[in-house]
Amino acid sequence: MGPSATIAAAVPDSGGKTAPVGLRERMPEVGLREYWYPALPAKKVGTKRPTELKIVGQHLVFFRDADNEVVALARECPHRGAHLSRGESHFKGTLSCPYHGWTFDGKGNCLAVLGEGPESQIPGAPGTRARCYPTRTIKDVVFVWMGTGAPAPIEEDVPPEFFDDKYVVVTAEQTWNSNWRPSIENFSDAHVF
Numbered sequence: 001m002g003p004s005a006t007i008a009a010a011v012p013d014s015g016g017k018t019a020p021v022g023l024r025e026r027m028p029e030v031g032l033r034e035y036w037y038p039a040l041p042a043k044k045v046g047t048k049r050p051t052e053l054k055i056v057g058q059h060l061v062f063f064r065d066a067d068n069e070v071v072a073l074a075r076e077c078p079h080r081g082a083h084l085s086r087g088e089s090h091f092k093g094t095l096s097c098p099y100h101g102w103t104f105d106g107k108g109n110c111l112a113v114l115g116e117g118p119e120s121q122i123p124g125a126p127g128t129r130a131r132c133y134p135t136r137t138i139k140d141v142v143f144v145w146m147g148t149g150a151p152a153p154i155e156e157d158v159p160p161e162f163f164d165d166k167y168v169v170v171t172a173e174q175t176w177n178s179n180w181r182p183s184i185e186n187f188s189d190a191h192v193f
């Protein structure tokens with residue numbers, strides 16, 4: 001990125017004066033939250049066990065809902081924080097926690113507590129909902145909204161080819177042991193290799 005593209009803002013420094021803040025300082029370490037992110041190919045999500053991914057510093061679990069769509073919940077169970085990534089889909093469209101069996105649908109609603117049976121008073125009670133992250137699957141790629149507000153129109157964040165029948169999307173996966181900022185600056189957005 002060249003100097004002309006630098007975004008600066010004037011913020012008060014500790015002495016009460018204003019000092020310019022460059023773009024780099026405004027880039028959060030774990031990434032920008034209010035966006036749709038490509039998560040994984042839908043075919044990687046089965047019907048028995050969830051798939052875990054960490055995106056923008058958050059651990060998520062992906063599984064299939066009653067319509068066979070890929071959905072995402074926060075990894076930590078709202079009961080005692082056990083990892084839903086170690087749970088199972090004992091019943092179609094749900095994911096059960098491995099600890100006490102709270103069982104969630106694709107929107108994070110607790111539908112049942114395995115072991116307490118149909119008389120359980122827990123489903124639907126306050127505080128029993130798992131955090132749900134909105135997802136959309138387009139051309140077999142699952143996108144997930146990582147923001148805290150209502151999802152933006154996905155067309156704002158995803159390349160237009162995903163919405164055009166003329167194009168075929170081919171995905172590839174690489175692991176880079178690096179923070180995203182130097183990776184973007186030195187490879188994907190570099191003007192000198």
Ligand code: FES
Pocket residue numbers: 077078079080081082097098099100101102
């Ligand atoms: S910690 Fe998940 S059901 Fe208890």
